[in-house]
Amino acid sequence: MVLARNDKIKLALLLGLWFLVFYPVVPEMVRDWAGHSDNNHGFLVPLIALYLIWQKKDELLSAEIDSSKWGAVVLVAGLAVFLLSFAGGVAFPARVAMVLSLFGLLWFCTGSAWGRILAFPVLFLLFMVPVPVSVIGLVSMPLQLMATKVSAKLIEHCSIPVYREGNMLFFVGTQLEVAEACSGVRSIMSLTMLGTIFAYMSQATWKRRVVMVLAAVPIAMTANIIRITGTGILAHFFGDKVARGFLHEFSGIIVFVFGLAVLGGLYKLLNRKKVA
Incomplete structure (x- = not known):
């Protein structure tokens, strides 16, 4: 009407x-x-x-x-x-x-x-x-520490000597700081927003839609850990310059695209069987 x-x-x-x-x-x-x-x-x-x-x-x-x-x-x-x-x-x-x-x-x-x-x-x-700065500050530090710890373990598995102290990664010839901007909060907010859109467009059950939204958080965290790990490996071979400037921003874009691709794959997986 x-x-x-x-x-x-x-x-x-x-x-x-x-x-x-x-x-x-x-x-x-x-x-x-x-x-x-x-x-x-x-x-x-x-x-x-x-x-x-x-x-x-x-x-x-x-x-x-x-x-x-x-x-x-x-x-x-x-x-x-x-x-x-x-x-x-x-x-x-x-x-x-x-x-x-x-x-x-x-x-x-x-x-x-x-x-x-x-x-x-x-x-x-x-x-x-x-989101209020106070809330971001409350969650960003634990995310920084968790991402730094997991990334250090992954780097060690690549036979690269690394020492972690807080949110710092120390290599033989350089060091890398996992700053607040690298905590993954940005990716979590962006991918949660996109996951909500995917859930809205989905023809699946409500349970599957909720899974799609909630999955955005671990996907974003995993993508961020991959970014930090990759940056750490490159820093070991090429110095901390890889963590600054264009390469840093470009890696952020690549990791976001990766997270979006995984979220899109989950969307297709959960919509294989349409529910009336």
């Missing part, structure tokens, strides 16, 4: 008001996307969400349009959380509330049928909200 012209105007005005209310948190969030490599994927999330909505255009046109009181509840709750968070200077809940209130607004204005169709594309916008 197509929205009437007056309904389109009302919805456009409400969306405009929603944007004006939440605009104060947008510039700082965009700066976070641009200023930290772990958040660069935030630029892509709105575009992906729009594409997912466009894919559902035929379903939206045939779905019944109504209003939903539950949508109003979500909208009011989102606005309340935003006002409290914004007044208290807490960015993360305010940004989450922005996404939730958008979903509540659309659900309230278009009804349950549209709400079900729009739920994933709109809530997918939560991936554009940067």
